[in-house]
Amino acid sequence: MNLFAACKSNPPCRIYVTQSSDDGKQAFPPPADQFRPLQSVFRRRLLTGVGAASLLAVGANFGGATSFLLGFLPEAARSLKLDAVYPVGGYSRYIDTNEGFEFVYPESWLGDQTLLYRAAGKAERSLDPPPLGGGVGRRRNVNEPAVAFGPPGSTGELNVSVIVSPVPIDFS
Secondary structure (H helix, E strand, O other): OEEEEEOOOOOOOEEEEEOEOOOOOEOOOOHHHHOHHHHHHHHHHHHHHHHHHHHHHHHOOHHHHHHHHHOOOHHHHHHOOHHHOOOEOOEEEEEEOOOOEEEEEEOOOEEOHHHHHHHHHHHOOOOOOOOOOOOOOOOOOOOOOOEEEEOOOOOOOOOEEEOOOOOOOOOO
């Protein structure tokens, strides 16, 4: 391969790459042959990118892709409890292993934010000392729901909630 430059007095300088054959004629390899070594690299990168994007879309339920795929085998998805993560057939599952209950609710329903804020307040640790009166004026044994779900924008008349309370030993 001979390399020569044909520069004129005015920049830019042009560099030409040529290949000469035995008979003195210049021959350029076709572009397909020039880029053949890169073909497998491009194909591998394309497949890797498409595969990674597909896994991300399925894992994130992008556009409801995972819910759609799980809808083909709803019983298998429910037996594996995948409906706790992805809605299946229009329903989601709530599981509380600490209290020992689970239930299914419509996927469009939202969790009660008041309960969320109360739970966050209980979990929050304060640097203030406890009150001297032992919390006089505060009700300690309030039966409030452990979790509640309802349709968005409703008044709360239609909902599903779970109140956890101890069961007496003589309960039959």
